[in-house]
Amino acid sequence: MNLQSSSSNPNFLKLRFTKGFLRALMRIYRHRSKSSSSPREISQRYRRIKLAADASMALAVGSRRLWSRAVLWRIRNQVRNRHVFVKRVSSHAIKKRAQKKKEEQYHLAYDDQENKLRKLVPGGAAMDICSLLDEASHYINCLTTQVKMMRRIAEICS
Amino acid sequence: MSGQENEDLGFQHRSESILNCPSSGMTTSHLPEKVSGMTISSLPVFKPSNGADPFFGSGWDPLVSLSQSENFGGSSMVSHGELSNPSYSVVLESQGMNSTSHLVQYPSDSNFVEMVPKLPCFGSGSFSEMVGSFGLPECAGIANSGCPPNFISNKEKGTERASTFGAQSQDGRETEDAGIGSSPSGKRRKRVIDSNSPFSTNKNAEGEQQKDLSGESSDVMKELDGKKLKIEENTSGNLRSKQSGKQSKDGSHSEEAPKENYIHVRARRGQATNSHSLAERVRREKISERMRLLQELVPGCNKITGKAVMLDEIINYVQSLQQQVEFLSMKLATVNPELNIDLERILSKDILNSRGGNGPIVGFGPGINSSQPYPHGMFQGTLPTIPSTAPQFTSLPQTVLDNELQGLFHMGFDSSSAIDNLGPNGRLKSEL
Numbered sequence: 226m227n228l229q230s231s232s233s234n235p236n237f238l239k240l241r242f243t244k245g246f247l248r249a250l251m252r253i254y255r256h257r258s259k260s261s262s263s264p265r266e267i268s269q270r271y272r273r274i275k276l277a278a279d280a281s282m283a284l285a286v287g288s289r290r291l292w293s294r295a296v297l298w299r300i301r302n303q304v305r306n307r308h309v310f311v312k313r314v315s316s317h318a319i320k321k322r323a324q325k326k327k328e329e330q331y332h333l334a335y336d337d338q339e340n341k342l343r344k345l346v347p348g349g350a351a352m353d354i355c356s357l358l359d360e361a362s363h364y365i366n367c368l369t370t371q372v373k374m375m376r377r378i379a380e381i382c383s
Numbered sequence: 384m385s386g387q388e389n390e391d392l393g394f395q396h397r398s399e400s401i402l403n404c405p406s407s408g409m410t411t412s413h414l415p416e417k418v419s420g421m422t423i424s425s426l427p428v429f430k431p432s433n434g435a436d437p438f439f440g441s442g443w444d445p446l447v448s449l450s451q452s453e454n455f456g457g458s459s460m461v462s463h464g465e466l467s468n469p470s471y472s473v474v475l476e477s478q479g480m481n482s483t484s485h486l487v488q489y490p491s492d493s494n495f496v497e498m499v500p501k502l503p504c505f506g507s508g509s510f511s512e513m514v515g516s517f518g519l520p521e522c523a524g525i526a527n528s529g530c531p532p533n534f535i536s537n538k539e540k541g542t543e544r545a546s547t548f549g550a551q552s553q554d555g556r557e558t559e560d561a562g563i564g565s566s567p568s569g570k571r572r573k574r575v576i577d578s579n580s581p582f583s584t585n586k587n588a589e590g591e592q593q594k595d596l597s598g599e600s601s602d603v604m605k606e607l608d609g610k611k612l613k614i615e616e617n618t619s620g621n622l623r624s625k626q627s628g629k630q631s632k633d634g635s636h637s638e639e640a641p642k643e644n645y646i647h648v649r650a651r652r653g654q655a656t657n658s659h660s661l662a663e664r665v666r667r668e669k670i671s672e673r674m675r676l677l678q679e680l681v682p683g684c685n686k687i688t689g690k691a692v693m694l695d696e697i698i699n700y701v702q703s704l705q706q707q708v709e710f711l712s713m714k715l716a717t718v719n720p721e722l723n724i725d726l727e728r729i730l731s732k733d734i735l736n737s738r739g740g741n742g743p744i745v746g747f748g749p750g751i752n753s754s755q756p757y758p759h760g761m762f763q764g765t766l767p768t769i770p771s772t773a774p775q776f777t778s779l780p781q782t783v784l785d786n787e788l789q790g791l792f793h794m795g796f797d798s799s800s801a802i803d804n805l806g807p808n809g810r811l812k813s814e815l
Binding site: 267268275338342358364366368371372375379382 | 666669670673674676677680691694695697698700701702704705707708709711713714715716717718
């Protein structure tokens with residue numbers, strides 16, 4: 226089943242990803258003003274494009290994979306958090322403290338390879354090593370497709 | 384019936400010797416001593432004597448299963464050296480069955496693997512028929528009471544085994560069946576008695592007998608000489624239902640949880656058969672399998688052996704891929720697609736169809752991987768060179784780049800700066 230999904234994946238994945246990504250790109254380019262020289266705007270656009278790339282990739286994969294679900298969940302939370310911006314200011318400090326505590330807790334295995342991989346693969350913190358490796362392989366597969374397609378787009382655009 | 388008497392006599396001798404050690408008599412360790420002297424082709428036969436009836440009742444199942452499996456496999460007859468219940472004699476021969484003509488007295492082996500004689504009637508007929516042919520009312524009585532479900536299950540199991548292990552070596556099959564048959568000891572007695580009661584009720588029974596099976600077989604494998612065997616079975620619904628008759632109280636093999644999709648693993652020869660180590664071995668094999676898959680995905684990792692190095696490579700590769708995504712998104716952000724009105728259509732067609740443009744890009748890929756530590760170290764060095772390479776880009780973002788770099792640098796976009804550093808290189812390469 227893994228083989229089937231991986232073999233049939235490239236084409237469908239490409240299609241779905243490019244469709245979604247191009248649509249998002251169009252939307253982003255439509256919104257840009259003529260004077261697009263300010264670095265702030267560019268960085269903002271960069272962030273949006275990056276988000277669009279991740280989101281379209283995750284959508285192309287769907288909820289079949291843990292990592293795609295984690296990405297979609299994260300994006301959804303980000304969108305929600307934007308609306309609750311006022312509250313976030315105070316909770317930001319709390320977040321930092323919580324993060325520090327967590328880091329201290331995991332200090333022993335902090336530089337472990339496994340933990341590094343967990344950090345890299347979205348949603349990897351909640352997986353056991355077996356499924357982590359599984360998800361990592363699929364994630365690498367999708368990332369390579371993403372990179373390929375984005376390069377082509379960049380090539381054509383520029 | 385003289386033949387039968389002789390058989391019975393010989394059989395009684397054996398049974399006496401066995402009866403002397405009632406509790407331990409069924410252990411496999413004792414079997415070689417007793418059986419070595421005997422030349423019997425073991426058959427699942429009901430002993431007509433009264434004394435050993437409990438033996439029969441307890442020990443019938445494995446032998447029935449054994450015989451059936453061997454029968455369905457169409458295997459030849461070999462004497463079963465170490466049998467759980469050597470008291471089973473060749474009474475069948477005396478019964479005048481056709482199959483008995485095939486029975487030959489092979490020398491008994493201490494080798495457990497040798498199999499059980501084939502009895503065509505086993506394969507075709509039902510249990511009651513077989514018993515009827517024996518002409519042993521006791522057998523029929525016992526059979527009808529407790530064994531039919533076991534028999535049916537065993538018979539089915541036999542077919543299943545024959546079909547699944549058709550490709551496997553005979554030895555493997557024999558070992559397996561022998562393992563099942565031999566585990567007997569005193570456990571069998573208790574087990575069959577228990578099997579009748581909770582048979583219909585327990586769902587866990589299936590799981591338990593799976594445990595039983597795997598546990599027994601693992602125990603047996605440990606004690607076997609000779610055959611090195613590893614069988615991994617995927618438990619199917621059929622298999623479980625067949626084994627429903629056998630249940631085990633053996634709680635030590637608790638690692639085989641009664642799950643439907645659990646994979647059976649046999650302990651290899653010379654390996655620990657502890658339940659924990661078995662589970663660990665399965666886990667390790669899964670992990671190594673996944674690592675192999677990953678090795679194929681990550682380029683340039685064919686020669687790497689070792690989990691740690693492989694993991695490092697994987698981590699680096701994932702990091703580099705993510706950085707590439709960021710770089711490309713930054714590039715797309717700076718690019719100005721004014722000319723593309725039907726952007727989507729053009730892009731989709733070109734992108735999906737273009738494969739020739741992949742060459743230089745592919746060459747760029749490994750460059751990034753190898754130069755992954757490169758950008759961070761070289762950033763300060765190449766910072767002044769970036770404005771010089773800026774003309775490579777379109778004229779519009781040239782001034783933007785300088786400003787942007789400074790702005791981004793202040794903002795702490797390390798990734799983007801690295802990306803911009805790579806940008807000129809990539810551009811150069813792609814143009815070349």
